[in-house]
Amino acid sequence: MSSAMYERMRGNPKFRELVAKRGRFAWTLAAIVLTMFYGFVMVVAFAPASLGQPIAEGSRWTVGLIAELFMFIFFWLLTAAYVRKANTEFDALSQEIVRDAWKENK
Amino acid sequence: MRKIVSALGLLSLCTLAIAAGDSLGPTEQQATNWHAITMFCLFVAMTMGITYWAASRTKSTSDFYTAGGGITGFQNGLAIAGDYMSAATLLGLTAMVYTQGYDGYIYMLCFFAGWPIILFLMAERLRNLGKFTFSDITAYRLDQGKVRTMAAISSLTVVCFYLIAQMVGAGQLIKLLFGLDYNVAIFAVGLLMMVYVTFGGMVATTWVQIIKAVMLLSGGTLVMFLAMTQFNFSFTNVMDQAMSVHKLGEKLMHPGSLLADPVTAISLGLGLMFGTAGLPHILMRFFTVTDAKEARKSVLYASGFVAYFFNVIFLMGLTAILIVGQNPEFFEGGEIGKKLIGGGNMVAMHLAKAVGGDMLLGFLAAVAFATILAVVSGLALAGASAISHDIYARVIKKGTASEAAEIRVSKIATICLGFVAIILGIAFEKQNIAFMVGLAFGVAAAANFPVLILSMYWKGLTTRGALWGGYGGLVSAVLFVLFSKSVWVDVLGNAAPLFPYTQPALFAMPIAFLLAWIGSTSDSSARAKTEIEAFDDQYVRAQTGYGAASASNH
Numbered sequence: 001m002s003s004a005m006y007e008r009m010r011g012n013p014k015f016r017e018l019v020a021k022r023g024r025f026a027w028t029l030a031a032i033v034l035t036m037f038y039g040f041v042m043v044v045a046f047a048p049a050s051l052g053q054p055i056a057e058g059s060r061w062t063v064g065l066i067a068e069l070f071m072f073i074f075f076w077l078l079t080a081a082y083v084r085k086a087n088t089e090f091d092a093l094s095q096e097i098v099r100d101a102w103k104e105n106k
Numbered sequence: 107m108r109k110i111v112s113a114l115g116l117l118s119l120c121t122l123a124i125a126a127g128d129s130l131g132p133t134e135q136q137a138t139n140w141h142a143i144t145m146f147c148l149f150v151a152m153t154m155g156i157t158y159w160a161a162s163r164t165k166s167t168s169d170f171y172t173a174g175g176g177i178t179g180f181q182n183g184l185a186i187a188g189d190y191m192s193a194a195t196l197l198g199l200t201a202m203v204y205t206q207g208y209d210g211y212i213y214m215l216c217f218f219a220g221w222p223i224i225l226f227l228m229a230e231r232l233r234n235l236g237k238f239t240f241s242d243i244t245a246y247r248l249d250q251g252k253v254r255t256m257a258a259i260s261s262l263t264v265v266c267f268y269l270i271a272q273m274v275g276a277g278q279l280i281k282l283l284f285g286l287d288y289n290v291a292i293f294a295v296g297l298l299m300m301v302y303v304t305f306g307g308m309v310a311t312t313w314v315q316i317i318k319a320v321m322l323l324s325g326g327t328l329v330m331f332l333a334m335t336q337f338n339f340s341f342t343n344v345m346d347q348a349m350s351v352h353k354l355g356e357k358l359m360h361p362g363s364l365l366a367d368p369v370t371a372i373s374l375g376l377g378l379m380f381g382t383a384g385l386p387h388i389l390m391r392f393f394t395v396t397d398a399k400e401a402r403k404s405v406l407y408a409s410g411f412v413a414y415f416f417n418v419i420f421l422m423g424l425t426a427i428l429i430v431g432q433n434p435e436f437f438e439g440g441e442i443g444k445k446l447i448g449g450g451n452m453v454a455m456h457l458a459k460a461v462g463g464d465m466l467l468g469f470l471a472a473v474a475f476a477t478i479l480a481v482v483s484g485l486a487l488a489g490a491s492a493i494s495h496d497i498y499a500r501v502i503k504k505g506t507a508s509e510a511a512e513i514r515v516s517k518i519a520t521i522c523l524g525f526v527a528i529i530l531g532i533a534f535e536k537q538n539i540a541f542m543v544g545l546a547f548g549v550a551a552a553a554n555f556p557v558l559i560l561s562m563y564w565k566g567l568t569t570r571g572a573l574w575g576g577y578g579g580l581v582s583a584v585l586f587v588l589f590s591k592s593v594w595v596d597v598l599g600n601a602a603p604l605f606p607y608t609q610p611a612l613f614a615m616p617i618a619f620l621l622a623w624i625g626s627t628s629d630s631s632a633r634a635k636t637e638i639e640a641f642d643d644q645y646v647r648a649q650t651g652y653g654a655a656s657a658s659n660h
Binding site: 042045046060062087101 | 218402647
């Protein structure tokens with residue numbers, strides 16, 4: 001594959017923009033998931049009793065159930081958010097970068 | 107070739123029918139389940155039809171390994187979910203919720219949480235850099251021969267451990283559900299898998315996964331729905347009654363013995379999360395889609411299906427506490443609280459029978475068989491491509507092998523793996539294999555994942571670092587499991603374990619990362635310098651997808 005093409009893309013300010021934007025977004029979402037998940041694992045490990053508490057007096061819903069159900073849904077919504085942004089904004093930007101590199105090639 | 111496919115398809119159908127006839131004898135524990143056998147035969151007939159069709163469009167290596175890269179995001183999402191949700195998921199997790207309550211739900215979250223991370227940090231880079239196997243990525247700018255050999259060895263290790271778990275599970279399950287002999291069941295699974303993979307390659311394997319995923323999702327949903335009608339769809343209602351009859355009582359919704367100590371909890375979380383990101387048959391699925399856009403969509407669909415199904419299983423397990431656990435019909439000797447007929451893993455099956463009669467039981471049994479078959483096929487294809495694409499084409503032939511020769515080697519490899527699976531399945535029949543899946547995830551997390559992620563993200567990784575990290579992770583994960591209670595004490599019969607924990611990931615992963623770092627930073631050879639320089643081009647390709655393997659025209 002032509003190294004010159006890659007060289008030109010790397011030099012394009014849009015490339016730095018893409019890398020910075022997407023990297024920031026992806027790592028933020030990953031940090032949210034990792035923090036929540038390992039935070040939850042820590043609670044399981046160190047304070048298991050707190051997860052068994054009912055959310056309200058007499059309710060059968062416990063803190064642990066709600067927390068897990070929330071994570072199942074929330075993590076999935078985060079993947080949806082990432083796919084949406086990456087498939088529109090980021091992909092458009094990377095296509096521009098490739099187009100720019102082709103133009104310079106001519 | 108087409109004729110052979112249909113002949114083999116008929117043959118395996120006959121084998122099943124004959125074997126079923128044999129087992130009608132009085133010595134069999136379970137009566138032959140004709141509903142299940144009929145429905146399973148329908149599944150086999152349908153998938154054989156697809157294999158027949160797929161065989162005609164499997165000509166190039168790209169067709170064989172990645173279905174020509176033309177699978178859509180939605181199809182691939184279903185196929186990934188199919189690959190990921192094994193029979194152990196359906197049967198084992200339902201049983202875990204039935205006996206341990208909330209612990210089962212925690213386990214499921216651990217299995218799920220890896221997916222968002224795979225999407226955010228890996229999916230598009232995998233698709234942009236890889237072609238057929240994940241070693242394409244680790245070896246992208248490193249020494250092809252050495253790095254691919256390492257990656258192929260750890261892939262095959264994961265595949266073999268996972269295969270043993272699936273085959274032994276298959277034999278026991280089929281013996282129980284269909285009333286077939288253990289060895290017959292093992293041969294049926296092995297032979298059918300060989301037919302799918304050798305003739306239909308990735309096209310057939312993908313469709314087997316898709317059909318099976320749809321069957322699994324709809325079957326599970328139906329059972330859950332019918333079970334919930336008995337409680338007016340009220341979760342509070344289910345919980346009220348379940349807590350009053352379950353031996354854990356109010357503790358049913360408390361984290362229990364499963365994750366008693368913090369080290370085990372964290373290690374399990376790490377192993378399941380990053381093990382998922384290092385399973386060769388899952389990683390391979392990212393190369394079957396057109397581009398990074400579809401790769402991302404596949405994760406979105408796959409994780410949606412997986413999350414949905416885990417919650418269905420949770421409800422199945424809870425309702426089973428009442429519907430199965432309070433019905434003497436399902437216990438040996440007809441006494442509640444005794445051993446469940448067919449063992450603990452039969453909870454989901456008994457539930458299906460209780461809410462939907464023999465038809466639903468037959469359907470769910472067929473789903474479980476189809477599930478094993480599909481997972482085994484995916485594993486065999488991943489193993490075969492490590493042998494043919496990495497070892498044969500790149501290491502032995504150094505890239506000069508013709509496509510036809512490479513496909514031939516992968517077909518031979520598939521058949522060999524099929525026989526290896528059959529032999530291992532028979533050899534391990536009487537063994538306690540509970541640790542096998544954990545071992546597969548542990549090796550995937552410690553040997554495959556660290557080198558893969560470093561090769562995508564860390565400029566400084568050199569061949570030496572990759573080899574140290576990969577082999578270090580592999581050896582330490584295997585040793586930690588070998589010295590743990592589940593093998594050292596339970597299988598080998600020693601008095602005390604040498605390694606106090608059952609989960610290796612928390613210890614083996616840092617070893618792999620550390621060795622990769624030391625190996626790379628201490629490497630001052632000229633070769634290492636060029637490898638580090640080559641990262642810049644790889645980085646642009648990973649980010650933009652320019653130069654990525656594209657879909658062949660179909």
